[in-house]
Amino acid sequence: MTEIQQDAVLAQFREYILGPLRFANVLSCFELGIVDALRQEPASGMTAERIAKDTGLRVGAVEQMLLLPVKDGLIDHDAESGAYRLSGIAQVQESDLARVLPWMDMMKEVCLRQLYWLTESVRSGKVVGLKELYDFDGNFYEASTHYPQLQKAWGGMMDSVTGFIDPWFHEHLEVPQNAKVLDIAGNTGLGAVLAVEHKRDKDISVACFDFAEKETEALETFREHGVADRCSFIGGDVFEAVPTGFDVVMIKHFLDMFDKENVYRILTNVYEALGVGGQVVVLVPVYPEDITRSSSVDFFPAYFYGCTMAEGGPQKVSTYAKWMEDCGFEVTKVMAQDIAAMPADMIPVHGIVCGTRTQS
Numbered sequence: 001m002t003e004i005q006q007d008a009v010l011a012q013f014r015e016y017i018l019g020p021l022r023f024a025n026v027l028s029c030f031e032l033g034i035v036d037a038l039r040q041e042p043a044s045g046m047t048a049e050r051i052a053k054d055t056g057l058r059v060g061a062v063e064q065m066l067l068l069p070v071k072d073g074l075i076d077h078d079a080e081s082g083a084y085r086l087s088g089i090a091q092v093q094e095s096d097l098a099r100v101l102p103w104m105d106m107m108k109e110v111c112l113r114q115l116y117w118l119t120e121s122v123r124s125g126k127v128v129g130l131k132e133l134y135d136f137d138g139n140f141y142e143a144s145t146h147y148p149q150l151q152k153a154w155g156g157m158m159d160s161v162t163g164f165i166d167p168w169f170h171e172h173l174e175v176p177q178n179a180k181v182l183d184i185a186g187n188t189g190l191g192a193v194l195a196v197e198h199k200r201d202k203d204i205s206v207a208c209f210d211f212a213e214k215e216t217e218a219l220e221t222f223r224e225h226g227v228a229d230r231c232s233f234i235g236g237d238v239f240e241a242v243p244t245g246f247d248v249v250m251i252k253h254f255l256d257m258f259d260k261e262n263v264y265r266i267l268t269n270v271y272e273a274l275g276v277g278g279q280v281v282v283l284v285p286v287y288p289e290d291i292t293r294s295s296s297v298d299f300f301p302a303y304f305y306g307c308t309m310a311e312g313g314p315q316k317v318s319t320y321a322k323w324m325e326d327c328g329f330e331v332t333k334v335m336a337q338d339i340a341a342m343p344a345d346m347i348p349v350h351g352i353v354c355g356t357r358t359q360s
């Protein structure tokens with residue numbers, strides 16, 4: 001190995017080592033109210049003394065916490081006047097920041113804490129962090145029904161991903177007039193609401209299917225969005241039984257949570273619950289054919305193994321299509337998001353795979 005190659009590898013290790021510290025420093029600047037304080041004086045900016053007064057912090061602490069954001073161009077520091085101003089952060093639209101901040105909360109509350117036990121989780125096939133932190137045996141989604149702080153930190157990020165990607169999903173999804181749709185693993189009910197709203201012309205109704213504990217929140221979501229007459233909730237476990245009587249089954253952000261064997265169990269249960277002509281429509285994070293083209297592999301393996309399931313992880317979209325065929329469906333659509341058109345912060349790359357049950 002040449003010296004240059006060795007230097008590049010060492011620099012890569014430095015980036016790994018620094019990642020969690022950089023993350024914590026920047027998130028704290030938001031949590032401490034420093035960013036909000038600076039928003040009040042966008043033009044003249046504020047000195048460290050003034051920020052300290054507004055936020056109740058020590059001047060020295062403000063100066064230290066702002067060194068990295070200044071170095072990274074998020075905040076500007078005028079050495080002469082001593083004023084700090086939002087610079088990079090001021091360039092980001094509110095709606096984009098509203099997508100980024102829930103990710104940061106989730107990283108702190110869910111990932112940083114549990115990933116301490118990633119190695120043990122991979123070894124044991126159990127989410128050891130949940131056992132250590134909450135004395136909980138089971139996966140993150142089960143735990144989130146017992147611990148509101150987990151649901152809050154994770155649910156905000158999940159809804160922000162769903163709110164962002166569902167318009168793309170519905171743009172590529174065709175459903176029959178008056179279709180009865182089942183949204184498997186529908187979580188807060190937001191997916192059901194968005195389906196009804198995007199398919200207004202089709203007059204569809206959507207049942208959100210998830211653990212029974214999610215019912216109250218889902219019904220509240222339906223009421224808030226004024227679609228309680230079009231949406232309903234069914235409590236249950238997809239491995240036990242999938243409700244019957246639906247024309248279309250949506251499975252969004254769910255198959256990636258499981259190993260192949262469990263994905264087959266889910267798809268087979270869905271196949272059996274659908275009548276001939278029934279459709280399954282899957283929206284799922286996927287790995288691009290060339291994994292260097294996105295940040296998906298930087299996130300999902302550690303997230304699924306250490307934080308949520310101790311199994312699973314996305315596959316390539318072609319793999320999901322093959323698995324769907326193996327479970328009896330005729331595959332009718334396979335597509336992936338255009339990475340070049342995604343916002344720069346976006347981590348998951350999504351795929352859509354649709355299939356129809358053609359045999360009785």
Ligand SMILES: C[S@@+](CC[C@H](N)C(=O)[O-])C[C@H]1O[C@@H](n2cnc3c(N)ncnc32)[C@H](O)[C@@H]1O
Nearest residue numbers: 141162185186187210211236237238239252253
């Ligand atoms: C990643 S979220 C998907 C949320 C939603 N589909 C979306 O796209 O926003 C996974 C959901 O699966 C639910 N879930 C996990 N295991 C389940 C099971 N065995 N049966 C039914 N729902 C399950 C969880 O409660 C959680 O709401």
